[in-house]
Amino acid sequence: MSAALLSDSGAREAERFEALYRACAADLFAYVASLLRDRSAAEDVTALAFERAYRRRGLFEARRGSERAWLFAIARNAALDELRRRQRSSRLVGEIADDEPGFEADDELAERRLVVRRALATLEAREREVVLLKFVGRLSNSELARILKCSETAAGTRLHRAIVRLREACDVPQ
Amino acid sequence: MSRSELSPAASAELAALDAILAGEAVAEEHLELAALVDSVRAQAPAMGAASAQRIEARLAAARKPRRGRIALARPRLALAGGTAFALVVALAAVLGSGALGGGAGNAPQPLAPRSIPAGAGPALHSLARKPAAAFGAASGVTAATGSTAVGTPVAPTGGKATRPLPNTNPAGRLVARNASLTLATTPGQMQTVADEVVASTVRLGGIVESSSVDVHGMASYASFDLSVPSGKLPALIGALSSLAAVRALDQGTSDITNSYDAAAATLAEEKAQHAALVRSLAAATTLAEQQAIEAKLRALDTKIAASSHRVGLLVSRGHNALVALAIVPAQAAAGAGAGGPVNRALNDALAVLDVVLAIALVALAILLPTGLVVVGLWWSAVSLRQRSRERALAATR
Structure with a gap:
């Protein structure tokens, strides 16, 4: 994806924004929904993140990272704001349901998904988040560091520790 | 990595x-x-077609251009607005402070008299004491200096202090007022300014007691001894100050009531003696006696004339203020009205730069602390919000 995707103005801007949407929307929704465990709220936050990105496209600086990382940072803030609101209203959210149940034909894969989901649920929130940002968001460690506001080394250490914990939770031998 | x-x-x-x-x-x-x-x-939830449709619908609505919306990004808009506001405030502050009127370099500025603090001012001190000392030496009576005050030099740029002298002539007191003023102008303007001095003095009901104008390039010099009714002194100083750049201004007052009372008492006593001698003369029976009385009367007449003159002088000093004016040459005093168009343009340009600099300084004085406060508040708000977000994340299971 071009780093200058959002920087141009004019008629091609909309087309480029469409490309960004197509490239990131699914992963962004997956990340947000995993954080919030609420499909409706995830839709809102995903739409809000794209809206904000569109409004603030003039502020994007390519030298500070990719547009994908910038978008995930916006989405993260929006998702955490939603979590804050939810905590203020003491709203409880259960497990998120799949949009298309029965899609998974392979029982072994379905079982594996369930194990990983439960393992993720046992992680601390910060560990779970770094795994989601890396695995779902497919961000580099430097982009992770910028979003998590820590050094790149710290981000790598935090990520590796989370992976180790996830393996343990999944009971996968290292 | x-x-x-x-x-x-x-x-x-x-x-x-x-x-x-x-x-x-x-x-x-x-x-x-x-x-x-x-x-x-x-395992991550898939977006699904329905969710995608809803998100895309929201995005499509959000991306429609809104009428009347300012195209500038918000931070830039805020920055531009803040800067404009600060400049307006700075301009208002500069205009309010009168900096625009006082920045014309050496251009003549009207300078109204101001009250003079007590202190040492040799020029005025001598001016204030000279008549009294001369009177004392001639008559043997010491002049009362009462509330004599002397002044200090006033900066040429003077400003617009228009506060008149305090009323130094309360009921029953006779107060003499004096001023010493030094103006600076170009040699070429010296004669013109001198003519204006005379015209201004006469216009205010005063007289030029003495004058001397000597125009010889940078050695030019003019001096005046002016006398105006005491009540017109502020107006005269204001008028003179508008003719050229003011280099120095001293003012002072002197209570001469005691001197006047002493002179008047002496005069009354002498007149009483005169009346008594006239009566004695009328009663004199011999020629020798008449001649002796007439000799006394002649001597007494001389004394009475001198005393009357003395009383008249004191009354005049109480009613009229004295102004010692000096006009000196000044190369840099080629202000508006003097020199060629290039000089005038240069002075105008300097004056404009002066004002711009003043505005910039005031704007900086406003912008800098305001900006620091705003940045500090913004940073605190962002930090608090981020901390709150992290807490919200940590609280999830």
Whole structure:
């Protein structure tokens, strides 16, 4: 994806924004929904993140990272704001349901998904988040560091520790 | 990528993870990690067609251009607005302070008299004491200096202090007022300014007691001794100050009531003696007696004339103020009205630069602390909000 995707103005801007949407929307929704465990709220936050990105496209600086990382940072803030609101209203959210149940034909894969989901649920929130940002968001460690506001080394250490914990939770031998 | 704090195995695993996410092939030892990545990605909720439709509908609505919306990005708009506001405030402050009127370099500025603090001012001191001392020496009576006050030099740029002298002539007191003024102008303007001095003095009901104008290039010099009704002194100083740049201004007052009372008492006593001698003369029976009385009367007449003159002088000093004016040459005093068009343009340009600099300084004085406060508040708000977000994340299970 071009780093200058959002920087141009004019008629091609909309087309480029469409490309960004197509490239990131699914992963962004997956990340947000995993954080919030609420499909409706995830839709809102995903739409809000794209809206904000569109409004603030003039502020994007390519030298500070990719547009994908910038978008995930916006989405993260929006998702955490939603979590804050939810905590203020003491709203409880259960497990998120799949949009298309029965899609998974392979029982072994379905079982594996369930194990990983439960393992993720046992992680601390910060560990779970770094795994989601890396695995779902497919961000580099430097982009992770910028979003998590820590050094790149710290981000790598935090990520590796989370992976180790996830393996343990999944009971996968290292 | 720096992973100096990670073990080699951990670094290798993170490198493999990047390769997996990029869709590249990895070594067999990392296939388990690839499966874990797949599982994590697979367990994440999929967006689905319905969700995608709803999100896209919202986005389409949000991306419609809104009428009347300012195209500038908000931070830039805020910055531009803040700067404009600060400049307006600065301009208002500069205009309010009168800096625009006082920045014309050496251009003549009207300078109204101001009250003079007590202190040493040799020029005025001598001016204030000279008549009284001369009177005292001639008559043998010491002049009362009462509330004599002397002044200090006033900066040429003077400003617009228009506060009149305090009323130094309360009921029953006779007060003499004096002023010493030094103006600076170009030699070419010296005669014109001198003519204006005379005209201004006459216009205010005063007289030029003495004058001397000598125009010889930079050695030019003019001096005046002016007398005006005491009540017109502020107006005269204001008028003179508007003729050229003011280099110095001293003012003072002297209570001469005691001197006047003493002179008047002496005069009354002498007149009483005169009346008594006249009566004696009328009663004189011999020629010798008449001649002796007439001799006394002649001597007494001389004394009475002198005393009357003395009283008249004191009354005049109480009713009229004295102004000692000096006009000196000044090369740099070529202000508006003097010199050629290039000089005038240069002075105008300097004056404009002066004002611009004043505005910039005031704007900076407003912008800098305001900006620091705003940045501090903004930073605090962002930090608090981010901390609150992190707490919200940490609180989730």
